[in-house]
Each structure stands twice: as C-alpha cells, then as structure tokens.
Amino acid sequence: MINRRRAAAALAALGLLATTLVGAAGPASGGLPPRWVGTWGTALTAPSLANTGSSLNGFTDQSIRQLVRVSLGGQKVRLRFTNAYGTQPLTIGHATVGLPAAPGSPTLQPGSLREVTFNGSASTVVYKGAEVLSDPVDLPVAASQDLAVTLYLPTATGATSWHWTARQTSYVYAGDRAGDVDGSGQTAAYNHFYYLAGIEVLTPTGLGTVVVLGDSISDGSGSTLGANTRWPDYLASRITGTWPALADPGVLNLSLAGNQVTRDGSTLNSPALGDSALARLDDDVFSQPGVRTVIVELGINDVHLSGYPADRIIAGLRQLAIQAKDRGLRVVVATLGPFEGYSSWTADKEAVRQAVNAWLRGDNEFDGLLDFDQVLRDPAAPSKVLPAYDSGDHIHPNDTGAQALAAAVPLWLL
Structure with missing residues (x-):
C-alpha cells in the first residue's frame, strides 16, 4: 500500500520542482540547458x-x-x-x-x-x-x-x-x-x-533515468515479439505521456531472463543468464548516465531455478538496496510473482516466495514497494497467475499482464 500523505508530499514537491525549474530557466533557452540522458539500454x-x-x-x-x-x-x-x-x-x-x-x-x-x-x-x-x-x-x-x-x-x-x-x-x-x-x-x-x-539523447527536459534491474518478467518473456510490450516499455509510455514537461526521466531496461540475485548464470552452464545482480551493479546500474532511481524486480529465479532459502535471497536483496542507496539512488522493489503451474513449482518453493514477499512488504532498506504479486495473482488461487494475465507458461505475464504491472507503478516513486 502507498502512504497517501507521502504521495501528496511527493507530488507537491514535484510541482514545486517544475515551477522552480521554469522560473530559473532563461527566456532565450525556454528551458534547462540540454544534457545527455539515457533513453535506451540493455544488459x-x-x-x-x-x-x-x-x-x-x-x-x-x-x-x-x-x-x-x-x-x-x-x-x-x-x-x-x-x-x-x-x-x-x-x-x-x-x-x-x-x-x-x-x-x-x-x-x-x-x-x-x-x-x-x-x-x-x-x-x-x-x-x-x-x-x-x-x-x-x-x-x-x-x-x-x-x-x-x-x-x-x-x-x-x-x-x-x-x-x-x-x-x-x-x-x-x-x-x-x-x-x-x-x-x-x-x-x-x-x-x-x-x-x-x-543510447543517450541530448535533452533540455530529461532529469535523469530510471533503471529496471530485473529478470525475464521485465525482460519481456511472454510478450509479443517485436511489439515493445514489456512492462518497462509501457512504463516509459506512461511517463512521457503524463509526467511534467521538465521532469521526464528515461527508462533503461537492464533486465536479463534467468538472472538471479545471488548466483551467476555461468554456474548453471548458461552465461547468457548473466552474472548475479549483485555483480552487475557497477556495470549495469551505477554506470548509466543520469541514473536516479532503480527498480529491482528479482528473486524468483533464486527460488525456482536454484531452490535457495528465503534468508539468502533476502540478504542479497538487502545488499542491492544498501549499495544503491549508498550511491544516492532511490531504490524501489517488486514482490515476487506467482508461478504455480510452472514446471519447477513446488509447495516448498511457494513457501520461500511467500517468506520473501512478507519481508518485502515489511520494514526494509527499500524506498518503495511495487506489489507485482498482488497485481498478477489469481484471487481465487493466489499461488497462480491470473488467467487473463498468463502468457501460457504460468510464470510470465502476457501483454495485458505487462500493461497491468506498468499501471501499478506510482510515478511519484520514481
């Protein structure tokens, strides 16, 4: 749940920021001096x-x-x-x-x-x-x-x-x-x-970038090929369609299918899954031009691929938050979505997923929470993806599900 008082304060601050920027801009430029901002990226x-x-x-x-x-x-x-x-x-x-x-x-x-x-x-x-x-x-x-x-x-x-x-x-x-x-x-x-x-753009309006550090849920597995219907694509469209003109951030999707918080893909004989998210921070997050906010959507592969316990996954997520905040970044985290029906699902792994999500919904080092589990799950069977959002493999959202995830992101959090 989002605290309404925090939301109102953040929106008020955003309005004040936009007003201040407009007032500070010179009449000849009509806005801020142009700067280079990330507009597209991949891991x-x-x-x-x-x-x-x-x-x-x-x-x-x-x-x-x-x-x-x-x-x-x-x-x-x-x-x-x-x-x-x-x-x-x-x-x-x-x-x-x-x-x-x-x-x-x-x-x-x-x-x-x-x-x-x-x-x-x-x-x-x-x-x-x-x-x-x-x-x-x-x-x-x-x-x-x-x-x-x-x-x-x-x-x-x-x-x-x-x-x-x-x-x-x-x-x-x-x-x-x-x-x-x-x-x-x-x-x-x-x-x-x-x-x-x-890819970077020279822009007088962009005030930084939002980096999505995720796995296949964010990388677009289950989305329509060639249609740009990953949930970060929908988020980017929401931002540029509704954000104040002087505060547009770029959205960089640095997600990797199969990526884990605490394990490298090479240990599974699959280097294309990438190094662990902890090992990717320097190259894929901190080095991005103008990065201000990181959305962390990770952990489900540590559960279903590696069968790791909740305390290992939680420790890894804590480190992601601590290290990013130490760099002055805002860090927002997503809960782990349902996957009963997927080939690797077990009742024990479901218990781990629930334990990680319980921690994420409580007090932790993150600045905000995106409850993707709540968005994707079937109310009649909470360990399963809602059929209308299921791409067919029972873990990845389809285009409609991806759009629902993007719609659930409060823009003030970014």
Missing part, C-alpha cells in the same frame, strides 16, 4: 556455448541492423557499444542510425539515415573488455521513437557481447549495408542484440 552478457552460430563465433564481413525503441526524446543521439565479453579487439568499420519506415521494419524512412562517427572517424576499434561512445548524431527523436542502428563488422569478431532474449528482431546482411535505406536481402534474423549497450 549484455558472455555468449552462449549452445549458440555457436552467432553469439560464440560472431560475424565476419557482415552488417547487423538492430531495431530499438527509445523512451525519452531529444535533439541529438549518441550510441554506446561494448566489447565487454569479447576475446579480441572489435573493429566497427561503419555505423549508421535511422528511423524505421514502419514498426519492426529494417527499411528506413527516406532521408532519416545518419552516419555515426567516433572521434570524427567512420570506423573505430573497441578493445577487449572496453566500451566506445559515438560522437553526437544530429538526429532529433521523439519519445517512444523506434530507431534502427546498423553496424558493419569487416573482420572476424570472435565471441560477441550479446543479449539473448531481445524480443526484437535483428537483421544480418552480407558485406557493408550500413548505408542502405533498403533493409531487404538479409541473410539471417535473430532475436538478439549485439554490441549495442545504450
């Missing part, structure tokens, strides 16, 4: 040993066109690429960004394609374990705008840095197709992101 991991075709073997003399949807609009964009999990330097021979002609289309709107440069050069080398940030690109984008980012990789990349459950199609071509508006002729299409770690 990348080591390649999967089972995915030799693209993630492990990588690419040679090929282009990848990746479609993403930004949360916050801005005057210019810049792109962040990573070789965090590569085994050798990564050469980007040519990169572009443009606007898709239609949602999900690899063909671009005429006149929208822009060249991406790095320190003025059309190519760059991203060294092993490193990142590179592009030069600013003069491409105005609107809130909830789709972008197409194309990379040409001229030499063998070796092992990639990737996101294995993108819920978005990336298109692969032979040779350098970064400069092509026409997106036909692809040689492969994958439900993965490669190398692209983040």
Whole structure:
C-alpha cells in the first residue's frame, strides 16, 4: 500500500520542482540547458556455448541492423557499444542510425539515415573488455521513437557481447549495408542484440533515468515479439505521456531472463543468464548516465531455478538496496510473482516466495514497494497467475499482464 500523505508530499514537491525549474530557466533557452540522458539500454552478457552460430563465433564481413525503441526524446543521439565479453579487439568499420519506415521494419524512412562517427572517424576499434561512445548524431527523436542502428563488422569478431532474449528482431546482411535505406536481402534474423549497450539523447527536459534491474518478467518473456510490450516499455509510455514537461526521466531496461540475485548464470552452464545482480551493479546500474532511481524486480529465479532459502535471497536483496542507496539512488522493489503451474513449482518453493514477499512488504532498506504479486495473482488461487494475465507458461505475464504491472507503478516513486 502507498502512504497517501507521502504521495501528496511527493507530488507537491514535484510541482514545486517544475515551477522552480521554469522560473530559473532563461527566456532565450525556454528551458534547462540540454544534457545527455539515457533513453535506451540493455544488459549484455558472455555468449552462449549452445549458440555457436552467432553469439560464440560472431560475424565476419557482415552488417547487423538492430531495431530499438527509445523512451525519452531529444535533439541529438549518441550510441554506446561494448566489447565487454569479447576475446579480441572489435573493429566497427561503419555505423549508421535511422528511423524505421514502419514498426519492426529494417527499411528506413527516406532521408532519416545518419552516419555515426567516433572521434570524427567512420570506423573505430573497441578493445577487449572496453566500451566506445559515438560522437553526437544530429538526429532529433521523439519519445517512444523506434530507431534502427546498423553496424558493419569487416573482420572476424570472435565471441560477441550479446543479449539473448531481445524480443526484437535483428537483421544480418552480407558485406557493408550500413548505408542502405533498403533493409531487404538479409541473410539471417535473430532475436538478439549485439554490441549495442545504450543510447543517450541530448535533452533540455530529461532529469535523469530510471533503471529496471530485473529478470525475464521485465525482460519481456511472454510478450509479443517485436511489439515493445514489456512492462518497462509501457512504463516509459506512461511517463512521457503524463509526467511534467521538465521532469521526464528515461527508462533503461537492464533486465536479463534467468538472472538471479545471488548466483551467476555461468554456474548453471548458461552465461547468457548473466552474472548475479549483485555483480552487475557497477556495470549495469551505477554506470548509466543520469541514473536516479532503480527498480529491482528479482528473486524468483533464486527460488525456482536454484531452490535457495528465503534468508539468502533476502540478504542479497538487502545488499542491492544498501549499495544503491549508498550511491544516492532511490531504490524501489517488486514482490515476487506467482508461478504455480510452472514446471519447477513446488509447495516448498511457494513457501520461500511467500517468506520473501512478507519481508518485502515489511520494514526494509527499500524506498518503495511495487506489489507485482498482488497485481498478477489469481484471487481465487493466489499461488497462480491470473488467467487473463498468463502468457501460457504460468510464470510470465502476457501483454495485458505487462500493461497491468506498468499501471501499478506510482510515478511519484520514481
């Protein structure tokens, strides 16, 4: 439950903030000085040993066109690429960004394609374990705008840095197709992101970012492929549709399907599940541009995949909150949703889930609570997902369920 007095105070403070900002802005600028704010991001991991075709073997003399949807609009964009999990330097021979002609289309709107440069050069080398940030690109984008980012990789990349459950199609071509508006002729299409770690916008209105640190519930498992119907997508649309004009935060979804609070995916022989959330804090949360708030939606995989006891999961969640607050961030946590009917469910695991949720609903180190369990559960069978929200596997919400989760987030908490 949300304390109404706290809500009213927060809304009043937000109104005062907006008034103060407007009053402080100069008449020539009409607002705050522009600043770089994160508008899209994804968590990348080591390649999967089972995915030799693209993630492990990588690419040679090929282009990848990746479609993403930004949360916050801005005057210019810049792109962040990573070789965090590569085994050798990564050469980007040519990169572009443009606007898709239609949602999900690899063909671009005429006149929208822009060249991406790095320190003025059309190519760059991203060294092993490193990142590179592009030069600013003069491409105005609107809130909830789709972008197409194309990379040409001229030499063998070796092992990639990737996101294995993108819920978005990336298109692969032979040779350098970064400069092509026409997106036909692809040689492969994958439900993965490669190398692209983040997008920033230059904006006079964005006051920071909200990072979602989650698992498959937030990563979009169960949502419609290519439709941008993960609950953080719906949250981003709510924010830009209702937030005061001088306080729009970007929403960065740094979630990983299968991710756990206290266990690395590599210990399950599945590095694509990512390092534990505790190990991801520095790279996936604290390093994000303008991060102000973290939403933690984690713990169910510690229960159903690893069978860990409640005290271990609670200790891990406490550490997430303590470390984030030590960095000056607001930390909001979600309860663990129901999963009876899923293949790994047992009565003992249900008891652990209930114990973790009881702690989350009580006094703890978090600044706010999102009771996703209450949103998703069937009132007639509280250990099960409401049928109207069930994607069919009895643990992941469908698009309707994801929309309900986003609607349950009080914007003042952010």
